[in-house]
Amino acid sequence: MNEERDESYSHVLKYTGVFGGVQGLNVLIGLVRNKFVAMLLGPGGMGLVSLFNTTVQLISQATNFGIAMSAVRHISEYYDAGDTERTAHYVKVVRGWCLLTALLGMLVCVVLGPFFSNATFSWGNHTLHFVLLAPAIGMLAVTGGETAILKGVRKLGALALVQIVAALASLAIAIPIYYMFGQAGIVPVIVLMAFATMSATLWFSWRIFPLQLRGTRGILGEGMEMVRLGVAFTLAGIVGSGAEMFVRSYLNVVGNLEVLGLYNAGYMLTITYAGMVFSAMDTDYYPRLSAVNHDVAATNLTVNRQMEVSLLIVAPMLTALIALLPILIPYLFTSEFVPVVPMAQVAALAMFFKVLTMPVAYITLARGYSMTYLMLETAYFVVFVLLIVLGYQYWGLLGTGIAITLAHVFECLMINGYAYKKYGYRMSAAVYRYAIVLLLFGFLAYACTIFLDGIVYWVVELVAIAASALYAFQNLKSSSQVTML
Structure with missing residues (x-):
């Protein structure tokens, strides 16, 4: 029993250390980035970044069908059973659904741009800004699916490296753009950071499961069980992101961007x-x-x-x-x-x-x-x-x-x-x-x-x-x- 206890503690400590260390590096990089962002944009600019990011998260949660969570269970079941053929096939199912949710998310962002502009701002017309954020939402959907694939097949090292690459890319992208364009660079930074994260995730995922376009007919029908499981996760994500967006909109309207x-x-x-x-x-x-x-x-x-x-x-x-x-x-x-x-x-x-x-x-x-x-x-x-x-x-x-x-x-x-x-x-x-x-x-x-x-x-x-x-x-x-x- 003591041996089992020690092994359990050692395992938890090991992987908490690995991903905690990676997250610690991400936090350190994020703090450096935020220091420059605070200097270049001030509290008002950081408030604006928060509003746009919260909106992106809300639309993403509302349109991704919870695939990033539900797909992990299905892929890991096939992977743990040693069924490589079914694992590879289900990867295609996940990718097909993620492409569909990416297109849906971008469409929703474009159509609801005027609504989000009125709901989050008490001044000016920011519809164009929300429309330009549409590609970021599409890329988040793709990233979520590929991340689920890596989690399902236990590629923990690849996931750690993706986080590090994404953090470094965000630092390299945000500082020069904010320095040159100020608040006008907020939307481009969000889109480019989403692209960098997606690219890093795809690089690792495609090495394990190369992209295959053949044999994809009818795969959307096979993913209905995954989607049904993910619907509640999607609704929970909408509730969470909606609450965060409401709080930030409330503070912006009742207070101001600085608050x-x-x-x-x-x-x-x-x-x-x-x-x-x-x-x-x-x-x-x-x-x-x-x-x-x-x-x-x-x-x-x-x-x-x-x-x-x-x-x-x-x-x-x-x-x-x-x-x-x-x-x-x-x-x-x-x-x-x-x-x-x-x-x-x-x-x-x-x-x-x-x-x-x-x-x-x-x-x-x-x-x-x-x-x-x-x-x-x-x-x-x-x-x-x-x-x-x-x-x-x-x-x-x-x-x-x-x-x-x-x-x-x-x-x-x-x-x-x-x-x-x-x-x-x-x-x-x-x-x-x-x-x-x-x-x-x-x-x-x-x-x-x-x-x-x-x-x-x-x-x-x-x-x-x-x-x-x-x-x-x-x-x-x-x-x-x-x-x-």
């Missing part, structure tokens, strides 16, 4: 930071959980191991982030973004609860209960939007940070409560212990931002960071018997 830019900077810092570990969940954890989804004991073991490792890795980072944000914000962006510090500090607490939620939320996905997933996601985003609106009305930008954290607390209680009753999930004693101790360090770090200042602030914060890191290190070491640097 939106500040909100987006704070949201990006806190959400992206924890994304280093969440990336590993999507790529490695989800297929592992799917393989044991009908075994309650194995499911509990898999979920708890992932949650324990994620807590021990993420929590000390979040504690440090809360403490260091007053220093980091001016360096990562510009002095114009300093007002976002209080919002980002309280929003960082949300990620503690995200770590306690995501591994459990994947149980529903692994079992294929797509409608349940849709209902849970909808409930969360309704609460999220309501809290953001109320938070901004009463406490301004700080209120949005409080709202983000409260929404994640609600989601954590809802998801864990549902899994407890429906799937027989039981949180391990180790998860409870780690969560209590590490949350206390996190709340101590946040309390210091309210009640302390000067040298006392830094002394207490450094003690909290060191204690959190030491506690996490000792538990990772004792649990996995892996020596970490």
